[in-house]
Ligand SMILES: Nc1ncnc2c1ncn2[C@@H]1O[C@H](COP(=O)(O)OP(=O)(O)OP(=O)(O)O)[C@@H](O)[C@H]1O
């Protein structure tokens with residue numbers, strides 16, 4: 032309202048809308064007053080309202096073209112002056128003493144003319160709004176406009192008419208003939224048009240003027256402009272989806288209105304129920320428009336639009352099955368809310384996304400189309416259910432009453448749901464982001480963000496783990512191995528890889544400073560945002576292998592589990608900071624905190640602020656890392672970091688080179704030729720010991736954690752990233768869990784099992800509960816993508832080198848591609 036031209040336009044709209052509602056009633060009443068007898072009066076009343084619909088059908092198609100061709104301010108002014116004369120002419124004809132038949136005929140003609148020119152006024156006004164206010168304010172301006180048009184002004188118009196009637200009645204006899212409420216209302220309406228014309232002409236000059244594209248379009252012939260408008264609507268998936276969706280939502284609303292009377296009867300309820308349903312629908316509409324944006328908050332408007340249509344249509348289906356008035360009222364409320372939200376989201380999207388040169392035509396199609404669809408839906412559904420009645424269907428001994436009202440509601444609801452889904456698909460701007468999680472996140476103020484699109488060629492490997500786990504050591508080793516192959520490797524770390532990061536690092540780690548937990552989380556996120564934007568993404572875009580010492584998981588573990596801040600909030604923060612960039616591989620070096628801290632202390636550099644935290648803090652951190660790995664095993668390589676550094680380095684190099692071999696088409700060219708035995712390049716170093724986490728762990732105790740030794744370099748080479756937005760592996764890895772007396776084949780998350788009948792899927796959380804299979808499953812084990820995992824009876828790691836039991840045989844077979 033602080034935007035002056037918009038404020039004035041809103042006042043104009045309010046007055047115009049008040050006049051519209053007043054004239055709707057007044058013209059119909061005035062027309063019926065020209066007849067005697069209730070039948071003739073009823074026909075005159077209904078006829079005048081029907082006449083208002085005709086122009087939409089006749090003039091609708093070209094109204095938008097005119098609104099796009101002409102100056103919008105002059106269009107509005109000229110139309111309003113014409114409406115002033117037309118409205119004023121109706122009582123004037125009567126005052127002039129014309130016979131009642133002529134008065135009625137003129138009312139019908141004038142109504143037709145008024146509605147016809149209004150068809151041009153509406154799109155001109157609608158198309159002007161987006162030029163007056165910033166895009167971010169469009170939704171709230173639409174909310175205001177819709178609430179004014181469909182909430183405030185009809186009520187005000189009805190109250191004004193009653194007040195006029197009461198005033199005239201109280202004045203008693205002696206008043207002149209023209210002073211009847213309907214005629215007075217027409218005068219009020221006529222002068223309100225004159226007032227709006229003056230305000231638009233003198234007060235909202237900003238509406239004038241044409242963009243260069245509109246100027247250019249106006250040079251074309253009208254027919255071409257008309258055809259282009261339809262081509263634009265049909266050819267743009269967004270606009271097509273919006274238009275179809277809005278029509279669908281209004282169709283649903285119309286069917287509910289059209290069948291409400293029969294529906295109330297089928298519920299065994301009477302007239303009052305009909306009025307209740309009708310009123311509830313409008314209350315729902317107001318709730319959807321007024322409160323919808325507050326509820327969904329930052330949800331993508333494109334998604335919201337599709338979801339609202341599904342809500343409206345799904346609620347129509349719900350209505351079809353309602354067996355009690357309370358259910359029906361709930362259904363009607365939801366239909367209204369869904370339709371209201373769809374209309375608000377739709378008009379806002381149209382205002383923001385449709386360019387100025389075609390906006391008039393698009394708005395004309397929507398405004399006029401919704402009227403037509405609404406009226407057709409009301410009329411046709413009323414006729415259909417009237418003709419259909421209720422059928423008694425006998426199925427054997429049982430007989431069921433099926434009312435055509437419910438069948439119609441069901442069919443319309445199902446069609447609406449399909450329309451909503453199709454609109455959603457056409458317009459979705461967050462493909463790949465789970466819909467319900469996104470909705471839930473948005474309601475809670477944290478919508479999920481899609482991965483930021485960028486041309487990704489490189490591979491992103493991250494090392495995670497507690498203090499002194501050996502990350503820096505392994506980062507160096509991997510880097511050397513890759514560089515020896517001639518790869519472009521970028522070594523980096525968090526926090527502190529950039530100048531900005533170095534300052535943040537000293538802020539968070541210097542024992543002197545003490546940022547609060549939330550400030551600490553934000554500082555790490557700030558370091559990460561800058562790091563990803565300036566180091567990681569550019570390096571990956573050029574095809575480098577990026578190796579980072581710590582990344583998002585450190586925040587989840589240290590600030591989430593360690594500082595006990597809500598992990599989902601830290602996760603959202605990191606996802607925002609990184610634009611959704613996930614590593615292709617996380618190497619988790621798992622070690623007892625006491626061992627790691629002792630190693631770090633042995634460096635003799637003194638403990639930083641986090642290293643100085645308690646033992647329990649570091650234990651929480653450790654289990655948080657393990658939990659993260661268990662939740663997404665394909666992306667993780669979890670290693671027992673107490674093993675010798677050389678062994679770990681061999682395993683990591685094997686896994687990463689395996690990934691690189693698969694990805695070589697995308698990576699930056701290797702600068703030195705590969706070793707002479709090309710076949711060897713595909714041979715993977717056989718690991719002696721890969722540790723895999725097969726169960727989510729609780730942070731409580733070490734005994735509950737199932738960290739198990741595993742072996743299979745082949746799996747290490749193939750079981751890389753599961754992230755759909757990044758590297759997608761053609762073969763899903765699977766984990767073979769070996770116990771001292773049992774073998775279990777556990778497909779990892781969502782892995783399609785090639786031999787489903789041989790595979791028993793068990794919840795990996797508990798080794799005790801696993802189903803026992805004989806230790807021979809050659810078909811499964813021959814798969815090069817299997818990971819052999821060995822368990823002791825209490826789930827702790829077994830060193831395959833230490834024993835020679837059946838488990839070791841199987842582990843060896845797996846390593847050897849199924850050969851004994
Ligand atoms: N596998 C290993 N076995 C024994 N000692 C190791 C192993 N890996 C690294 N170390 C030693 O442990 C110490 C810490 O190693 P490193 O600096 O690589 O760990 P880090 O995880 O990067 O530590 P921080 O988290 O403190 O940065 C070093 O002295 C290193 O030589």
Ligand SMILES: Cc1cn([C@H]2C[C@H](O)[C@@H](COP(=O)(O)O)O2)c(=O)[nH]c1=O
Pocket residue numbers: 498524525526540555580581582583585586587589590641642
């Ligand atoms: C990225 C990140 C790090 N931390 C902590 C973890 C460590 O204690 C230090 C970093 O020191 P290092 O010698 O480089 O390992 O910071 C954290 O708490 N949150 C994070 O996001």
